[in-house]
Amino acid sequence: MILLVVIAALFALVLINVPIAVAIGVVGGVGVYLNMGEQHLMNIPLTLFNGATNFPLIAIPLFIFAGALMNTSGISTRLINLVSALIGFVRGGLAMVNVGVSMFFAEISGSAVADVAATGSVLIPEMKRKKYNPNFSAAITSSSASLAVIIPPSLSMIIYGALAEVSVVQLFVAGIIPGILGGFGLACFCYYYAVKYDLPREEAFSLGRVWTTFKEAAWALLLPVIILGGIFGGFVTATEGAGIAVLAALIIGGVVYRELNLKLLYRALTEGVVQTAVVMLLVATSAVLGLFLTEMQLPQQLARQITTFTDDPIAVLALLNILLLLLGMFLHGAAAIILVVPIVMPLVYQVGIDPIHFGIILTLNLAIGQQTPPVASVLATACSIAKTDMWQTTRVNLPMIGVLFIILVLVTYIPAIPMSLVNIFYSTGG
Amino acid sequence: DKIVFAIGGSPQSLQGQTAQEFTRRLQERLGDGVEVEYYDSGQLGDERQLVQRLRMGTVDLAAISSIMSSIAPEFALFDLPFLVKNRDHLKRIDSEIVMTDLAANAAEQGLKIVSTWENGFRHITNNNHPIVTPSDMEGMRIRTPQSEWRTSMFSAWGANPTPMAFSEVFVGLQTGVIDGQENPLTNIYGARFQEVQNYLSLSSHVYSPIWLTAGTGRWDSLSDEVKQAIVDVAAETQDWALVRGAELDEELLVQMKNSGMEVNEVDREAFVEASKSIYQTFASQVPGGEQLVERSLTLAND
Amino acid sequence: MTRFWVEKLLEIFTVCLLIGLTSIVLAAVLFRAFDSSLIWYDEVASVGLAWLTFYGANLAALKRAHMGFPGIISHSPLPIRIPLFIFSELIVISFFALVAYYGYQVMEILAWDALVSLPSVSLTLTQSAVPISASLFILCELLSLPGAWKKMCAGVDTEHEAIEEAIRLAEEELKEAKA
Ligand code: NA
Ligand code: NA
Numbered sequence: 001m002i003l004l005v006v007i008a009a010l011f012a013l014v015l016i017n018v019p020i021a022v023a024i025g026v027v028g029g030v031g032v033y034l035n036m037g038e039q040h041l042m043n044i045p046l047t048l049f050n051g052a053t054n055f056p057l058i059a060i061p062l063f064i065f066a067g068a069l070m071n072t073s074g075i076s077t078r079l080i081n082l083v084s085a086l087i088g089f090v091r092g093g094l095a096m097v098n099v100g101v102s103m104f105f106a107e108i109s110g111s112a113v114a115d116v117a118a119t120g121s122v123l124i125p126e127m128k129r130k131k132y133n134p135n136f137s138a139a140i141t142s143s144s145a146s147l148a149v150i151i152p153p154s155l156s157m158i159i160y161g162a163l164a165e166v167s168v169v170q171l172f173v174a175g176i177i178p179g180i181l182g183g184f185g186l187a188c189f190c191y192y193y194a195v196k197y198d199l200p201r202e203e204a205f206s207l208g209r210v211w212t213t214f215k216e217a218a219w220a221l222l223l224p225v226i227i228l229g230g231i232f233g234g235f236v237t238a239t240e241g242a243g244i245a246v247l248a249a250l251i252i253g254g255v256v257y258r259e260l261n262l263k264l265l266y267r268a269l270t271e272g273v274v275q276t277a278v279v280m281l282l283v284a285t286s287a288v289l290g291l292f293l294t295e296m297q298l299p300q301q302l303a304r305q306i307t308t309f310t311d312d313p314i315a316v317l318a319l320l321n322i323l324l325l326l327l328g329m330f331l332h333g334a335a336a337i338i339l340v341v342p343i344v345m346p347l348v349y350q351v352g353i354d355p356i357h358f359g360i361i362l363t364l365n366l367a368i369g370q371q372t373p374p375v376a377s378v379l380a381t382a383c384s385i386a387k388t389d390m391w392q393t394t395r396v397n398l399p400m401i402g403v404l405f406i407i408l409v410l411v412t413y414i415p416a417i418p419m420s421l422v423n424i425f426y427s428t429g430g
Numbered sequence: 431d432k433i434v435f436a437i438g439g440s441p442q443s444l445q446g447q448t449a450q451e452f453t454r455r456l457q458e459r460l461g462d463g464v465e466v467e468y469y470d471s472g473q474l475g476d477e478r479q480l481v482q483r484l485r486m487g488t489v490d491l492a493a494i495s496s497i498m499s500s501i502a503p504e505f506a507l508f509d510l511p512f513l514v515k516n517r518d519h520l521k522r523i524d525s526e527i528v529m530t531d532l533a534a535n536a537a538e539q540g541l542k543i544v545s546t547w548e549n550g551f552r553h554i555t556n557n558n559h560p561i562v563t564p565s566d567m568e569g570m571r572i573r574t575p576q577s578e579w580r581t582s583m584f585s586a587w588g589a590n591p592t593p594m595a596f597s598e599v600f601v602g603l604q605t606g607v608i609d610g611q612e613n614p615l616t617n618i619y620g621a622r623f624q625e626v627q628n629y630l631s632l633s634s635h636v637y638s639p640i641w642l643t644a645g646t647g648r649w650d651s652l653s654d655e656v657k658q659a660i661v662d663v664a665a666e667t668q669d670w671a672l673v674r675g676a677e678l679d680e681e682l683l684v685q686m687k688n689s690g691m692e693v694n695e696v697d698r699e700a701f702v703e704a705s706k707s708i709y710q711t712f713a714s715q716v717p718g719g720e721q722l723v724e725r726s727l728t729l730a731n732d
Numbered sequence: 733m734t735r736f737w738v739e740k741l742l743e744i745f746t747v748c749l750l751i752g753l754t755s756i757v758l759a760a761v762l763f764r765a766f767d768s769s770l771i772w773y774d775e776v777a778s779v780g781l782a783w784l785t786f787y788g789a790n791l792a793a794l795k796r797a798h799m800g801f802p803g804i805i806s807h808s809p810l811p812i813r814i815p816l817f818i819f820s821e822l823i824v825i826s827f828f829a830l831v832a833y834y835g836y837q838v839m840e841i842l843a844w845d846a847l848v849s850l851p852s853v854s855l856t857l858t859q860s861a862v863p864i865s866a867s868l869f870i871l872c873e874l875l876s877l878p879g880a881w882k883k884m885c886a887g888v889d890t891e892h893e894a895i896e897e898a899i900r901l902a903e904e905e906l907k908e909a910k911a
Contacts, residue, residue, distance in 0.1 A: 017817075021799065043488050056595055117901070117902035122906060
């Protein structure tokens with residue numbers, strides 16, 4: 001009951017365009033005041049500060065900064081050239097290039113909008129020139145960019161890991177197989193679509209071209225190798241891996257490609273600051289809401305109520321998926337994670353769902369949420385580049401949402417898909 | 431009326447078990463008149479925030495451990511290596527030093543120490559080789575809590591103390607970002623470190639107590655009856671915690687061996703020898719430090 | 733004019749924080765590799781993150797970049813838009829006024845404590861970021877109010893506008909890269 005009032009109040013504030021972070025803080029603060037009295041309002045500044053001093057979250061500004069550097073230093077164009085040399089010879093190759101590049105590139109910089117803008121502004125005009133349907137062009141760009149949230153490195157996973165207090169590195173590992181499956185699924189759909197609408201191949205496959213583009217892009221490719229190699233190889237933690245990413249992006253953009261200048265560097269820095277603050281203010285204010293919900297024992301009550309109804313993990317996962325899909329329609333990715341995690345984690349633990357497994361389910365749900373209007377900033381950006389109507393594009397996007405949904409169902413009910421790599425690398429024994 | 435009681439640790443840890451036992455007994459003693467509300471896992475904040483909330487009176491009771499030495503420096507007594515010999519020794523230190531001298535120091539900082547419970551004796555695990563003398567730790571990256579004392583202790587032994595968020599320690603140990611860590615057995619078992627560590631060296635280098643603490647302002651406003659109930663039940667719980675701690679040490683040692691860890695004793699004399707600089711720093715930095723150490727060590731021989 | 737200088741100052745301060753944070757993390761990796769880990773690293777870096785959060789939030793307020801849902805407001809008729817706009821501004825300002833007031837009140841309690849790994853640094857210093865940035869937030873909200881008011885009256889969907897801006901930047905960079 002109280003949970004419903006909280007949700008209604010949040011919605012009311014957000015609908016009249018109070019910033020989401022402030023709306024969360026206001027509802028939490030009013031709750032604390034009504035429930036515990038004026039003296040407890042002193043907890044609010046302490047909780048805000050405590051919410052923002054969460055060590056693993058230091059990865060957020062660092063990855064955002066690295067992503068902004070990558071967006072500005074010509075790395076994306078080189079990647080696109082390489083991927084088209086590799087798979088451009090297949091029917092509908094350009095669409096698959098789109099899938100490949102987005103998966104590799106997106107969701108590092110924290111601003112999904114900036115990432116889609118960076119890749120989409122190259123690929124979508126190119127697809128339109130090659131007579132691809134503009135709606136399809138926007139849809140495939142949006143879906144594949146969203147899929148990137150489960151492919152490491154991923155900001156959503158860093159936020160989830162920090163809030164649920166589980167290892168970010170294990171989350172990264174768990175995302176690999178579902179990410180590859182999703183990319184493969186989308187590529188298959190591209191092929192089917194290309195045959196059906198007789199879409200062109202790019203130029204024929206040539207080893208020579210692969211080699212030239214590879215040499216050009218090699219440094220850019222080195223970036224994830226350095227980051228993930230450093231993390232999985234035991235040289236750095238996930239947080240420090242983000243620091244290495246900044247250093248590598250600076251060296252590659254500034255020294256190797258020589259496309260980074262002081263003006264672009266300053267812009268990447270301010271972009272890093274603003275994007276970080278936008279996400280982190282949410283983290284801080286939702287700690288206030290979390291304080292109120294905890295003192296009301298709401299997450300525990302929710303867990304108890306649902307488990308008296310059913311404690312079958314399959315049913316609980318279905319319920320959670322429905323809830324998350326609904327939330328994803330109306331909330332941006334980061335906001336949804338930040339709100340949901342403290343409320344549902346007791347339930348997740350009580351029915352015995354592995355928190356790493358649940359993290360992948362949660363991020364996949366948010367990837368789908370990026371495709372569902374009204375709140376779908378990734379889709380909106382792609383549509384804006386392609387100059388299409390969001391609802392018409394959504395109709396074309398439905399099969400691709402279907403692909404993502406199938407992956408979600410597979411990941412939910414076959415835990416081995418996300419977990420087998422985790423168990424191999426981080427044998428969690430018995 | 432209600433008493434809000436919070437801890438930072440997990441429900442499975444020894445402090446979590448102790449806190450639940452305390453809550454159960456206190457609720458029984460107080461009856462329906464006063465409700466005891468209990469929170470674990472840092473739901474109301476980590477230890478630092480709990481101290482702040484005790485002072486504001488928005489939490490009534492909290493279990494506070496390592497952070498105490500940054501509040502009143504005298505509490506760093508318990509950060510001195512090999513000070514506490516065994517649990518009997520601890521009980522004597524508790525009644526003759528903690529509840530008299532240290533409690534007065536805490537009171538000056540706005541905190542009322544109600545009772546001393548236990549987190550346990552801390553031991554070292556690592557992946558390289560058994561640690562017998564300090565020189566075995568040369569250059570080893572050992573994850574320690576942030577405390578100034580703990581890090582300077584491991585530096586004095588030649589190790590490379592490395593702070594790291596607790597949630598990353600498991601993977602850090604496995605990937606080799608760090609070589610080892612130090613914790614009581616209950617924490618080691620709770621975080622499943624035995625699955626990613628080969629060697630357990632029973633150093634007992636530090637005994638971590640945990641103090642049941644109240645804010646002085648809020649404590650004074652409680653009725654005498656409630657105060658007495660809290661003090662009595664906390665004392666009963668202390669005995670329960672010490673017995674449970676000893677039990678767990680035995681049970682868990684078996685578990686550690688079963689999961690394939692090689693267990694060894696350390697050369698205590700060599701470690702004590704290598705720890706002299708820490709005792710000197712304590713004596714020179716902490717007011718009355720030398721006497722505190724002397725009195726504590728004398729109590730070992732009773 | 734005031735707006736320009738406040739924005740520049742905030743920008744420079746937060747950019748320094750971000751550079752500092754990056755340097756601390758990289759230094760920590762380096763020092764650990766050479767077997768002398770920085771013991772204050774995670775505590776200080778966490779405080780740095782909090783400062784970046786709160787002062788960065790001021791900058792974001794000035795740029796009106798905080799995550800929101802402007803769709804409904806911008807599509808409703810003007811007589812509804814105006815009171816809702818004023819109401820939502822009032823909510824934002826009152827929230828930060830409260831945070832600033834209570835943030836200042838708790839300073840007294842924080843004066844007792846210091847950082848664990850650097851006992852010479854008092855929590856009054858680290859947590860001063862809360863009341864100071866809350867006050868600055870109100871200033872930034874007021875400084876950006878005239879621009880926001882104009883856009884609201886013109887019925888501009890600010891989310892749409894942000895997307896257009898991101899695309900413009902990306903295309904501009906693309907041209908620069910090709911040139
Ligand atoms: Na990614
Ligand atoms: Na959506």
